[in-house]
Amino acid sequence: MKVFRSHLLLCSGTGCHASGSLAVKKELVSELEKRGLSDEIKIVETGCNGFCAMGPIMVIYPEGVVYMMIKPSDIPELVEEHLVKGRVLERLLYREPITDNIIPTMQDIPFFALQNVRVLRNRGLIDPEKIDEYIARDGYAGMAKALTEMTPDQIVQEVLDSGLRGRGGAGFPTGLKWKFAAASQGDVKYVLCNADEGDPGAFMDRSVLEADPHAVLEGMIIAAKAIGAHSGYIYCRAEYPLAIHRLNVAINQAKEYGLLGKDILGTGFDFDLEIYQGAGAFVCGEETALMTSIEGKRGMPRPRPPFPAVAGLWQKPSILNNVETLANIAQIILRGSAWYASVGTEKSKGTKVFALTGDVNNVGLVEVPMGTPLGAIVYDIGGGIPKGKRFKAAQLGGPSGGMIPIQHLNAPIDYEKVAELGAIMGSGGMIVMDEDSCAVDMARFFMEFCQEESCGKCTPCREGTKQMLEILTNITQGKGKPGDIELLEEMASIIKDTSLCGLGQTAPNPVLSTIRYFRKEYEDHIYNHRCTAGVCSALFKSPCQNACPVEMDIPSYIALIRDGRLEDAYKVLLKTNPFPSVCGRVCDHKCQSKCRRGKTDEPLAIKFLKRFITDNASRPKIEAVPVTRKEKIAVIGAGPAGLTVAKDLAIRGYKVTVFEELSEAGGMLRWAIPAYRLPRDILTKEIDDIRALGVEIKCKTRVGKDIPFAKLESEFDYIYLAPGAHKSQKMGVPGEELNGVYGGVEFLRDFNANETAWTTGEKTLGTKVAVIGGGNSAIDAARCAARLGSDVTILYRRERNDMPAAIEEIIAAEEEGIKIEFLVAPLNIVDKGGKVSGITCRRMKLGEFDRSGRKRPIPIEGSDFTLGIDSIIAAIGQVPDLSFVPKDSGISVNKWGTFDLAEGSASQTTNPKFYAGGDALTGPDTVIGAIAAGHQAAIDIDAAIRTQNNEAPYEEPEEEKIIIPFVLDEDNPEAPQTKMPELHGHERKNSFIEVELGFTLEDALKEATRCLRCDVEVE
Amino acid sequence: MAKLNINDLKSIKEKVQKETALRDGFYRVKVTVHMGTCGIASGAKEVMDSLMSEIEESGVSDVMVTTSGCMGLCSREPLVTVEVINQEPIKYEYVNPNKMRQIFRRHILEGEIQTPFVLARGTETVH
């Protein structure tokens, strides 16, 4: 026996082949040869090990270290380090996508560790082209047992008892299928294996055939014994050449060993089989169509009954089982039905293999017990969603299935639950979609698939899918009509009920499922011509503009930067945004998350480019607009929502008065956002521009105190309520009333109002400060406290990637020396003579998913600890203070303490004279969200007035035409986002100078050139 | 190839299981041959070859062989560490193919530490 000190198991499944495993092997062989190691180290080519996204993959035994994404040029170093010097080569090891931790061994990588492999038990462990290695791992032992120790009835009973259900899609009990076929009379029966894996996104059958072909053969022989068949076919797609090759090798080896053919193992039982190559028709995955196809005809389904168990292939009794089903059989026979049924749920036993693909970090094949929660598959095994995006839904069951949305991440995945949620198990394709997928477009995609694959035999499927596709295509192109959704639902139910086979019966599923969970998206497409995901390109100019709540014309101002026309660019900004220089600093830039450039390398730095314009162009001169209308408008709250309404209405000729409680206008921009992010003079200039139009802003005037509510109501025709959300939420822990405990916004407001007192030390937080919370306010408070010289720790009850704060803010806080403790929650505040002296916290662990798709923190009993601190800033959320609104005003306020709107309106409250917007309507939101609300309210108020006066709708005055240049770059090489120049860490200490310094001209031109100009159609 | 019967199936299984046992990650003894440049120069490769042929001849499947780099004691190379599971590791110095064969037969197979060749013993392990 030849002994090797090390085995190198190199994956050579289709996935790894495609990523270059052959070249890696060649290099490896020559390197081992060169170093004289060929006699000590053995290379074994295995089938797919499932982690396809990281290929080529090699596992080195005995250590079990996994190397990933190996290139031929890595080999000399790998051999030198690992095989000669005995050190792992870190750079080729697996890195956790979220934590970036390095994990060297297979059993510790969550992707593998959390799986329970039964069907895939041999993957990556044996050479699929060596029958002996299969035998060494109990191969053909189940068959031996079935042939020598069991009667056909016993075999059928064992499979029945195991609870195994068909893994091809429908989930029909396998034992029952066999029982029917066994009971059918006839000398000639067939065992068929369905390897026509056609569901897009499913590849477990291919993987099993490539990694462990004998398992399928063994299952078929046992099935043959059970029903009394002596020949069989494996119907395999021609698109899987490697699988066919491995099957052929396996069949030949089995024949040589006498495990196929006449008198198997000397038991007198005969069984032979051959491979039949499918010629590419999705419908042939349907059992009767598959049989028709083997008969050499067009693969069309035929009506049942008669069922295949009675009259199948060539009209003889037949059973058809899927690859994964058959791969389970030998284990069930060998280890018993009780073993098999020991995992799974009540009605769905055993494990299921899922092909996890789409927008997920760890793409690959995953085998888990039935009943595993969806979230565990997507997050724990799959490593979550790439690029920090949000999970939207998982499509289960391919074109016959449906979507499972974010609110069902805890759903235990088994046949029953999946059906209840409107999807089907199908063959186990699980395609993860993030927020950038459009539900309507996905429905259209699947319908197109079914329509093309419909064989045309029955009318409902042939014609119905065509018409549904037409409606869906229209909706995605902005040509949807009211009633389309209802029409789709009606047609879906007809097609489901009247189609001949599974293809037609399930084709409407994706449509029904997306309507069920994403009806609003359909309505958005039909009524508002909006695709929020930014997919249906007929509905917008560019994805960035589509993502912006005020639809800023981003591609145009970027093009103008390239052209050096900054004044024109500024005009483009002001068309939609009264606060461009503010937004150039503090916007949450939804536009960048949809930037197409991000698919190639990194999205454009749109926010920084916007700031570059406002930093460098001379500001357009503002002239007062004469008051031409008699209606008087009051605005309560001089934040971004209120000031936007004021500006828009002033431009339309209205007299607008803004009432502001605090000493200066700006709302959260002035009183919460610190100056190192948004310098005061920048904000002041933009507010001054609004004043210059003729808007009157009365500061230090609190409605209900300095001016009675009733007076306001009688003096003004319409009133816009935008008081914001300036009250911190309470933590609800004992000691909250102590000295030294601040609310997040209250602290920031006090600091911004009394900056000198704070910076000179007249007011102080003390040496040690704890900030509670993970949002932007928490980070703002923490960074302010750190600038005042305190030692700051942020306490957050979830994990880093759950923090609602902007990632760049979190990074900046850490750079400034702020510590963040994750998974802790405050329990009580330690009282020392009426003042805070410490905070007792409890550690948390993560439990089930909540509706936002984040894991819920659960307290760990007995994990309490106390931190000695001088001050606490609780920034866990803000609520509006609506106490100025009288109870009898007819303005309804809901249980969350925000305004209710009138039915069907986007801004009118339940009292028609009052409109509302901003944080007081939505809860804490973004600047740009508040601006969008302001625009909306201005349109609504103006329209209400004109309707009442029987006037024609408002027409915008003709704008100055700005010609947008277009330069087509022949070549736009990959390049990362241009970095924003910043103050260094030490320069930030004790200073409230703006941290981000602004792009230079060179930076801006470089960045602007990266724009792909999605807004331009080139013919 | 003759057709198999059930016993043939079992014997193939046993034979191949030994060859692939390595991949199960189970072993009783771990032998580390220190193969830095100095080790190789002083004959570590020949030591490795003799160890491999001993394992092959004896047919054992529970000995894991691994290599590591120079451990700093270049003057005493070749060095070999033998670590029987749950026992302290033993380091042998100036190992040559003959000594290696003796260490394999007496220590690894029979558990008798070959004191004359020992450099050090103790919990210190080489990573």
Add this chain to the structure above:
Amino acid sequence: MNAEHSELLKEFTAEEVATLDEIIARHKGTPGGLIPVLEEAQVALGYLPASVQKRVAKGLNLPVSRVYGVVTFYSFFTMTPRGRHTIRVCLGTACYVRGGKALAEAIKKEVGISEGETTEDRRFTFESVRCLGACGLGPVVVINDDVHGRMKPSKLTEVLDLYS
């Protein structure tokens, strides 16, 4: 017979016709032999025009309509000559979600033909396919039998240059 034979010889060499006959002979009498014959014939001849279908029908003793029905039903078969290299872009769901659509557009632009067409110089035939089972590497382009995973439009020229 002669007319049909000369029709075949217009498109194929005598050798190729002999191969076709050999394929037909090998499967004659096997139930369900039609599809394997067509599969092998397509590999040997590149495409299956009417003349080939007639020959197969005659050889297997089947009506031509049956052969035609099968050829047009399965996507594997083609009745027109193909390019030296077949570019197949995967538009299965996983690839679609990861940008397969944009890739297909880029290929169209790059080779100047639409789906299902062959370039004039017969260098490329361009098709889209449904899921090749290489979802882990999406988006995927297959040229002949080579799978090119994690493709980007920017990598296309480089990859296509490998096939002359």
